[in-house]
Amino acid sequence: MxxxxxxxxxxxxxxxxxxxxxxxxxxxxxxxxxxVAGDYSDFVDDPYIESVLERSPLDDDTEVIVIGGGFGGLLAGARLRDAGISDIRLIEKGGDFGGTWYWNRYPGAMCDVESYVYLPLLEELDYVPTEKYVHAAEILEHSRAIGAHYDLYDNACFQTEVTGMRWDDDEARWIVSTNRGDEMRAKFVVMANGPLHRxxxxxxxxxxxxxxxxxxxxxxxxxxxxxxxxxxxxxxxxxxxxxxxxxxxxxxxxxxxxxxxxxxxxxxxxxxxxxxxNNRPTDPDWAASLEPGWQTERMQNFNALVSGQPQPVDLVDDGWTDIIGKLLVRIQREGADADLSPEGIAASMELxxxxxxxxxxxxxxxxxxxxxxxxxxxxxxxxxxxxxxxxxxxxxxxxxxxxxxxxxxxxxxxxxxxxxxxxxxxxxxxxxxxxATGFEVGTDYSRRAGYEVTGRLGRTLTEKWADGMETLHGIVSHEFPNLFIMSPGQAGFTVSFPHLLGEQATHIAYIIDHALANDVDSVEVEPDAEAAWVQQVIDKSRVSLPFLESCTPGYYNNEGQPEKRAAQNSTYGGGSIEYFQILADWRADGSLPGLQLTR
The missing domain is CATH 3.50.50.60 (FAD/NAD(P)-binding domain)
Structure with missing residues (x-):
């Protein structure tokens, strides 16, 4: 045509x-x-608790502290448990697990990605959501069920907000300070603060x-x-x-x-x-017919389609995947004349x-x-x-x-x-x-997290990242040993964010398990490996910059100024499928390339 x-x-x-x-x-x-600080601090008060739970300040030592009780923290805790790690503490400023689904209880709140794809660990909990797009109360209850299933309530600290973190080189421990007067120590820290919580x-x-x-x-x-x-x-x-x-x-x-x-x-x-x-109740006959591996297959099918990779079948078949369906119809109409080069696909995608x-x-x-x-x-x-x-x-x-x-x-x-x-x-x-003005996304990481992180050399994460993020795989950063970050920065963007969090949780649990099994005191990314990844992110980001520059302002494109957000702060331009494969290949190597292990 x-x-x-x-x-x-x-x-x-x-x-x-x-x-x-x-x-x-x-x-x-x-x-x-x-x-939301100072005169506006009451906008972050917790309206869902009757009173603050009283407890004495903690100054104990924990193997792994996970900051954040949303899907990221829950997935990290689940994969650490799967690896056999028992000494885990989750810290959450809310009164329970759930993250964004703990806070967002406004009328009509529900997921906008199909629940069979969006809600994590469905097979592990032997649960099928009641609707194609479930409401917030059910998502919050599923979050609590994950916490109970993996014994993550044990040793958890709710109604507790981290106020600072610093690395103690002599002890090879992170000292985690909170608004409850805590000075907790941990060998490893996973920051699963989430991008949509402040x-x-x-x-x-x-x-x-x-x-x-x-x-x-x-x-x-x-x-x-x-x-x-x-x-x-x-x-x-x-x-x-x-x-x-x-x-x-x-x-x-x-x-x-x-x-x-x-x-x-x-x-x-x-x-x-x-x-x-077009929401609808879950068909019980369909739910009963599901075979092992069904959720992973569905997640991968959905992610491929919304990433622009045609699939033999569209398992989700909704508004998210409809545009890819239109692309396929357009290519089929053009038949032998269809231009299947990257430029041709991009042109067809625009139409x-x-x-x-x-x-x-x-x-x-x-x-x-x-x-x-x-x-x-x-x-x-x-x-x-x-x-x-x-x-x-x-x-x-x-x-x-x-x-x-x-x-x-x-x-x-x-x-x-x-x-x-x-x-x-x-x-x-x-x-x-x-x-209804959303959450902080494009601001400095420490501002979004609500606390500052001081690394091995006395520099804060904000100071190190002043000119842009510096990580390996978006997960570990030089000068910050035994610290793991779960976020979309320098990682593969996914429409269904829990999919990315699940991949990152698997990767982090693999590294921590390896360190504990081999009596490793600290794990830190080597500067050369970090620099190489940053450059790869920058190179890949140039592909998406023209599209983002053409977009109306919003948090996807840094409020219409994508060029002012350093290219290295963007998500991985090769897409989530390529990013997930990079992580899988890295683990398959077995030698933890790019990481320095100190015993």
Whole structure:
């Protein structure tokens, strides 16, 4: 099919995408957001505990400390247990395991990647989720089940926040300080803090002037709204509510706010891509038919498809994999004339993307009654520029007479006053502001972690990484022995983040097990090996930079400034499949190449 045969004009779409991007780019990038500290520290208080659990400070010695009780920490703990390591402590600032699913209990919260792929360790726990996309309460319960199954509650420290870490060379131990007065020692530390756990607030003029009620979606205030994760927010009757942010979280909670509030104002800078979710209960006959290895097969099939690698069958068959299906149809239509070179595939992928996004925009137009509102809800960017959303009620919510979309045409909110929100020069008086403004992603690692790490030579991790991350495989860093990092930085990006965490957990457990079995005191990456990996990451990142530069601002592209985030801070440009193979080949070598082992 030639360009003239297409039902859209590719050149016109490219120009439209660029224009929409340009008017949203801000010079302050990530600095437009406020850190939840000082005057804003109450935004990170835990609303899910009745009281702080009292205990005496700890100054004991543990073989492995894992920081973070989300999927990363749980997977690390599980793989360490599988390796026969018994002396493990998980430290978690929340009151239980769950990570982002402990904090995010807003109404309508659910996974947006198929639960059979997303929830880790399903076969190990002999569990099949109840729905294709399960709700947050079930994910939190599964997290707790993992903790119980692997005895990770034993020796765990909840309601405990790490405040600092330093390496003691004489003892060959990490000293971990916490807000509970602890000075714990550990031979190994795994940092599984997670990329989506520290809320951020918009740096809007007057944000501290507002005298009404406020909260962040990751600390939902049911005492104010009434109801629960299922909705029925009876406390909002008679209330005027404003929600700032229209990303994945807002898409899930807006229908419930719109159902209960007397008036709801949805303040939008950039619309999300809203595709069909089509959630449904798990078929019991299908669940009973699953054979050993089914989840790994499904995870790999999904990851291959969303990575652009065609598969004989699409096991998940949802909105995430649909664009690859469109690509295959396009290639089949072209037959022998199809250009299967990398450049040809990229060109075909762009056209398939255009086709998909035209479908998304058409859906908004068909569902939303008011033409101006429908037009404002149309996303003008490539599908994977921002995290795609899937929901069957979000767009319909704007047909309620009590719900108003306040589109700012990419400019954002003007300011906040004592009584409301000013956008497009108009003040909207509201009784409550809900911040659906996401989490810190592109800021310094220590700021996102909430503590500083001081290594063998007295340098902090922030100081060492001032000009960009320096690691081997995104997991270990020179000058920081026996320290392991679980994050997407310099690692393979996955749509289903637990897939990456599982691969990293397997890798880390392998190294720690080897060290313990061979009486190794410290494991540290050699400078040459680290430098070689950094260069490989930089070289690979150049492939994705043009795409990221063309995207509308968001956390995927450092708020529209991917070139300002050092290339070496990016994910591994070769993709997750290549990255996973690199880790597997490294373990198969058996000699731990690039690591210096000290006895």
């Amino acid at each position: 030639t360009a003239t045969d297409l039902p859209f004009d590719p050149d016109a779409l490219r120009a439209k995408y660029r224009a929409e991007r340009d008017k949203r780019v801000r010079l302050d990038g990530n600095e437009q957001y406020l850190e 809320p951020k607030l918009p740096g809007i003029d007057g944000i501290t002037d507002y005298t009404g009620h406020t909260f962040h979606t990751s600390r939902w205030d049911y005492h104010y709204t009434g109801g629960g994760p299922h909705g029925d927010l009876t406390g909002l009757r008679g209330k005027r509510v404003g929600i700032i942010g229209t990303g994945a979280t807002a898409v899930q909670c807006v229908p419930h706010l719109g159902e209960s509030a007397d008036e709801l104002y949805v303040f939008q800078r950039t619309p999300s891509s809203i595709d069909v979710r 398939a993307d255009f086709e998909k996004m035209e479908e998304i925009r058409r859906r908004a137009q068909e569902i939303v009654d008011d033409p101006d509102t429908a037009e404002a809800l149309k996303p003008w960017y490539r599908q994977f520029c921002k995290r795609p959303c899937f929901h069957d009620d979000y767009l319909d919510t704007f047909n309620r007479p009590s719900v108003s979309l306040v589109d700012t045409d990419g400019r954002g909110i003007d300011r906040i006053t004592a009584g409301g929100v000013v956008a497009n020069g108009v003040e909207y008086e509201v009784d409550c502001i809900v911040f």
